Amino acid sequence: MQMTDFPPALVLLSGALLLPFLKGKLRWVVAFALPVLALADAWQIITEGADSYIPFLGMQLNPVHVHAPTPVFATVFAIMVAGGLLFSMNQKTEHELPAVCVYAGGALGVLFAGDLVTMFIFWEVMTLGSTVIIWSGRQADSEGSGLRYFGLHAVGGVLLLMGIVIVVQQRIASGDPDPLAFRHFESMVSLWSSFGWDSAGMWLVMLGMLVNAGAPPFSAWVPDAYPExxxxxxxxxxxxxTKTAVFTLMVAFAGVEPLIYLGLWMALYGIVYAILENDMRRILAYSIINQVGFMLVGIGVGTKLAIDGASAHAFAHIIYKALLLMSAGSVLAATGKRKCTELGGLYRTMPITMWCGIIGALAISSFPLTSGFTTKSMIAQSVTEQAALLADAGLSHNHLIVTWFILEAASAGVFLHAGIKFPWFVFFQKDSGLRPPDPPWNMRAAMIGFAAICIFLGVFPGPLYQILPYQAEAAEYAKVVYGVGHVLIMLSLLLFSGLAFFVLLPMLKRTETITLDFDWIWRRFIPHFWRDVLLPLLQGLDRAQKAVLEWLPSSASDDGNLPAQVRRRLPGNWAVSVPVFVIVLMLLTYLVVYFWLLPA
Amino acid sequence: MKYQLTPTEKKLVRIAWIVGLLVLSAIVVVELFMHHHAHFEKDGITIDTLPEFYPIYGFGASFVLVVFAKTLAIALKRKDTFYADD
Incomplete structure (x- = not known):
């Protein structure tokens, strides 16, 4: 077996198997070697560009394949793992590190998946790893939010698998020589507005991916799970x-127009909810949705420059978002507090954390000389270029004009909700009386390293542009990115958004509240509907059954007749019922797909 | 007890305000004379070439977003123990 036959995902997944048995320094030496080896393997494969196949259950799987955006995503994923490991060296929990390897391994596996089955397998591996990371969080609601996260992603996985089954079946029926291939769904670009059988599989695949992207109505899982x-x-x-979802959407659905509208919705939704949020990590979680919205717009536009913009923005976003969450994580680790109402004035004793947080905040706001400026602006540029092309061709493009104006408004809004709000409420605002020191050296080093990358990519975007999917377009864009007009537009938008923040500060004063979202349906409505309507109904039926037929088994919803020893071992009702519900749903869906949906 | 700023901090806050207002003023002045190209000229949309368009748009968009968020909050705001209280 050659190096290029070995999927980079397996480097990290092997690490996950090995790390639980290692202690002390050796554990960290091995841990840090993993992203380095994975990156070396990834680039070996990218350079060679050769595919590898393995037989599996009668199929030829293709776990080593390079898609156009694979290099840029693989590189930033490896950097992220290394930087994150450095930041996490003080973490006491034993489970988190192997879970991170499973999670990142799954993500890398998706990047190199040449077929839909391999993509799906690694997609689910990612869900398992991330769920364990949430459960390892030891926050007040880690267990519950991890369970909700898992349930929702299992549903997303079912949608994805249903879509894959239908798509593969359709391809086989049409005589496609490579029915399993994970490639662009060309027909979706024109078929999206039809909801017939022809586009059903593609719609389901896209919906499955959109669940992971945090698109509406599933956005709420991001602020629900990540801060835990x-x-x-x-x-x-x-x-x-979210970024793996962006990658898969980019490979499969570039140019599909609804993604533009979803992206705009997400960009605005993230701002509005973050404005109202009090928990510093939930603010940052909402801003992930906001930023992924920009990427989805790029994917929806689908031109070469737009795809470059979305890829470059994903790269920059991973780094500055990690930096912001490292800054917030340092505050959390030092103070044990997450709410803006309990924080403030930390600039006095946490200067490094503050400065790194500010650099991350400037980068997410696309401030000139930071990575956000040299990446996100590509997406807006692609919108205007595409509009001009369509105008020349006499085609409708009003939606792109509206898109551009909303993107500019959203760019201003990013500065408002993340660029100023996060550093202001955490490090300035009022004196909370807290005087925590900056975090230990490793956490400071990780933050400083990521802050340096944010500035480096803002000043020298060339190396990043060289690994983008379409380098010629990126090279052209590099010539205009620092044009005077371009810089001035961004400064005007951002700084006057900053002025609005301080003018409206009384309205932005934080309260100990949350803002209801679609997750109200599965967190409040369904449990209450079950408790107050369905359960009494079932219990009533149960009593009626008993009265009529004494031999019928007693209520399945009541574990009261189980032996006391067994009952003690059972977790709460919801801990059991959610996975059972999900598994039953999955099985039913498979049955539906196999026996009804598939044409003979 | 309300924290009293030290003399150095008071000085820094004053400098921050002065620098901030100077930068904003500088942008207003430059925007007055800068001619931005129209992004959708072929469609006859030239609003983005007007002087001070971007400062006003940045401020206005932020203002609208905050007012919209606060309006939404009237219906959707709950205590942060809303789900924990179940």
Missing amino acids: GSSSGTVFLSAFT
């Missing part, structure tokens, strides 16, 4: 799930 990770766990969580 540990101070370091959330740093990892922010990097892989």
